[in-house]
Amino acid sequence: MAVQVRVEPDGLKRLEAGMPALRLDGTLGCKRMLRNMLGVPGPRDIRGKLIVDGLVRLVDKTINEYHATRVSLQTFFPSGYLSDYHRAQDHFESCVQSLHRAITYLDRLRALGYARENGLPLVPRPRQLEALRDPVKTQVRKFRDYLEHLDEAIIQGRYATVTGEVGPQLGCTSAAISDASLTFVDMARWIEQLFGIAAELSYVAGIVRPAPTVQSSDGAKEKDGHADR
Numbered sequence: 667m668a669v670q671v672r673v674e675p676d677g678l679k680r681l682e683a684g685m686p687a688l689r690l691d692g693t694l695g696c697k698r699m700l701r702n703m704l705g706v707p708g709p710r711d712i713r714g715k716l717i718v719d720g721l722v723r724l725v726d727k728t729i730n731e732y733h734a735t736r737v738s739l740q741t742f743f744p745s746g747y748l749s750d751y752h753r754a755q756d757h758f759e760s761c762v763q764s765l766h767r768a769i770t771y772l773d774r775l776r777a778l779g780y781a782r783e784n785g786l787p788l789v790p791r792p793r794q795l796e797a798l799r800d801p802v803k804t805q806v807r808k809f810r811d812y813l814e815h816l817d818e819a820i821i822q823g824r825y826a827t828v829t830g831e832v833g834p835q836l837g838c839t840s841a842a843i844s845d846a847s848l849t850f851v852d853m854a855r856w857i858e859q860l861f862g863i864a865a866e867l868s869y870v871a872g873i874v875r876p877a878p879t880v881q882s883s884d885g886a887k888e889k890d891g892h893a894d895r
Contacts (some may be wrong), residue, residue: 670746676741677838684839685736685850692729699870703839706870709780717775724768725864728857730894731761739836755833758841759813762834765853766810768860773798789863797856806856809834809846816843821889852891 674680691697696720709715719826738754741747776789776798792798813834820832821823825844834841840849 669748671748672715673743673746674838678740680838681736681739681743683885684757686740688729688732688854688857690729690858691865692726692733694861694864694868695726695786701868701870704870705758709778712781714775714778717771717778721768721771721775721860722864722868724771725841725857726765726858727764728761728768729861731757731764732853735761735836740887743838754836755831757834758834762806762810762813763847765857765860766806768831768864769797769803769806769856772860772863793858797859802852802856805846805848809841809843809848814863841881 702715702719702784734757736749736756738750738757742750742754776787776791780788789795789798792800796802796815816825816832832844839851840847842848
């Protein structure tokens with residue numbers, strides 16, 4: 667049976683302003699696999715390679731779960747069907763969990779000290795990459811921990827909420843659980859930063875150069891297999 671609740675008249679408008687759409691490729695894993703098949707380095711050692719593979723997979727998942735959360739909320743706010751809201755909760759829970767794991771992978775990749783060909787760090791320092799700063803990691807981890815231990819807290823009588831919801835409470839601009847909260851604008855910005863690193867380690871770029879000129883046996887210059895006339 668479909669159950670409807672009253673929603674804010676301007677809820678959809680507020681959601682679309684408060685939860686930015688991510689115009690990001692959520693299929694980096696396929697590109698990363700092709701890159702590995704072609705033997706494109708980055709990193710070369712197995713540990714670093716596996717960390718990057720894990721990072722790319724989780725960035726894909728985070729992007730797709732964020733998008734699915736937004737789509738479900740876009741359906742919920744005009745109609746008020748609780749089934750749409752509950753699906754949004756499910757997707758958001760997965761989004762936060764994968765975001766936390768992706769940040770952990772990226773933090774470890776930075777600690778391993780990989781560098782680019784120009785000598786600059788592969789992963790910027792936290793002061794240059796907000797997603798790796800301690801306050802951000804703490805904020806995401808706190809929300810994720812509440813989600814992970816929610817069942818235990820309910821069973822042991824340590825969880826209470828004025829809304830009566832078992833799961834994250836989703837609004838038009840942010841989400842909350844217990845005393846932890848995350849704004850969608852912040853999450854979108856952090857996901858875009860993670861994507862920047864993951865995409866660089868996934869895409870394969872082809873470089874096209876002019877065909878070389880060679881000297882034929884009769885002394886004529888040849889290009890692309892045809893003698894110049």
